[in-house]
Amino acid sequence: MTEGQDAADSGGRIARLLHSLTVQSLLILLATRLLLFGANWFTLGILPRLPLYPAQLPDTFLPGTRWLDGWARWDTSHYVTIALHGYGGEGNLSHDGGLGFFPLFPLLMRGLVTLTGLEPTEGRLAAAAIAIACLCITVAVPAFAQLVHRRFGPDVARTAVILLCVSPFSYFFSAGYSESLFLMLIVLAFTFADRRWWIAAALIAALATSSRLAGLALPPALLLLAWRRGASIRDLIGISLISPIGAAAFVGYTSWRFDDPLAYFHAQQHWGGWREHVGDYLTLFTQHPREALLGDPRNQIIVLNVALLVLWLASLPWVWRLLDPGIALFTTLIVVAHGIMTWVSLGRYLLPAIGFYIVAALLLTRPGWREWPRDITIAGSTVVLTMLTILFAHGFWTI
Known part of the structure; x- marks a missing residue:
């Protein structure tokens, strides 16, 4: 084979x-992450981070590694203290010993450090x-692209991936938060369900329910999809029994260890209820729209959250009309439940509502809109x- 043929074959590959x-989906993800990591690295080098808020745990874990340090802010501190000390352990600084956070993400953090053979420290x-x-x-990103592609083709899939990766709060997918873990589990569960691998989907859903309370939106969504696609009674029962196991196990653990099956909800009360988060x-x-728009900058984050909520709510009729019922129900439950319960952190809570993208x-991608x-x-x-990424890295309240 000649050099010309080798070059042609290589070019073809x-x-x-x-x-x-x-x-293509990985390149889209890479491009957006390089932008965000670069922005954090540059701005942390020229601007100091903000002082801690009164209720904020210390979160400067990697001061000597500037390109990483800005990604371990706010709730990362709670996950770190849970992974280091356990729920309710001595030295755990999180409210109620960290019981306001589900266990899968800190377990994975501890497991990864243990695999390295190094002593667990806050920085590690x-x-x-x-x-x-x-x-x-x-x-999650290429799996999401393939899930969309199976029904709507590559152009829609690429556009959906771009919208996911540049969603205003999608920096949480690279931060020390459980958002990307939860998204990955959601996408994999629907991918398996799309192939009618119901028990595999239920097992993934069980992991999702051990990572976030919002994971409990997945079992009814899988059940609806399985029923609409003619799944057997055995599969429907399997989904019903397996999917909620993660959340049930956490409730069982807190009941056994702390004699409080509702420990998660009691811990969450420290961050306020409906009045503080919505009312x-x-x-x-x-009553004071000028103050909301021009006053405390943190109020402007809430304004953005509510604007995104309106967009997600407006999409729901089309979600039900165009998508399969499982994704439609899951998206609806995520959007409506969070929109009713809290406007704080709402931007990131809407991230896994994949039907919107x-x-x-x-x-x-319609003619007239694609330009x-x-x-x-x-x-x-x-x-x-x-x-928002830069503000988050510097410790501003964008969560």
């Missing part, structure tokens, strides 16, 4: 590789949290995402 939807656990988040989003802001927006991609409307949407969201 590269071209085929670049035409792969999996590779924070680095493990970031590594797990990045690994999970690396799995007070509703009063502010209706699909219907938005369907809209933005400047799509470009403006993506560019504008990227700008907001970058700004």
Whole structure:
């Protein structure tokens, strides 16, 4: 074979590789992460981080590693102290010994550090949290692309991936938070369900219910999808029994260890209830709109959260009309439940409502929308995402 033929074959392989939807989705993810990691690295070098808020745990775990340090803020501290000391352990600084957080993510953090053979420290656990988040989003994005592609084709899949990766709060997918783990489990559960692998989907759902309370939206969604697709009674029973095991195990553990099956909810009360998370802001927006828009910058984060809620709610009729009933029900439960319960942290709570990205991609790939409307949407969201990422890295309340 001549050098020319070798070069042609090599060029053909590269071209085929670049035409792969999996590779394209990973390149989209890589491009957005490089932008965000670069923005954090640069701004942390020229601007000091903000002082801690009164209720904020210390979260400067990696001061000597600037490109990582900004990704271990806020709730990462709670995961680190749980992974280091256990629930209720001596030295655990989190409210109620960390019982306000589900166990899967800190367990994985501790497990990853243990696998290295190194002594668990706060810095190593924070680095493990970031590594797990990045690994999970690396799995979730191409899996999401393939899930969308199976029904709507590559153009819609690519656009949905872009919208997911530049969603204003998608920096949490690279931070030391459980968001990317939860998203990965959701996408894998629906991927297996799409192939009618019901028990595998239920097992993944069990992991999801051990990572976030919102995982409990997955069992009814899988049941509806399985029923609509003619699954057997055995599979329906299997989904019903297996899917909630993660949450049930956590309740069982807190009941046995702390004599409190509702320990998670009691711990969550330290962050306030409906009045603090919705009612007070509703009063502010209706009676003092100028203060909401131009006053305390933290109020503007809530305004953004509510604006995103309106977008997600507006998408629900199309989600039910265009998507399978499982994804539609899951998306609806995530959006409506969180929208009713809290406007604080709402931007990141909406992230796993994957039906929105699909219907938005369907809209933005239509003739007349695929040019400047799509470009403006993506560019504008990227700008907001970058700004929020920088604020988060410097300790501002964007959570």
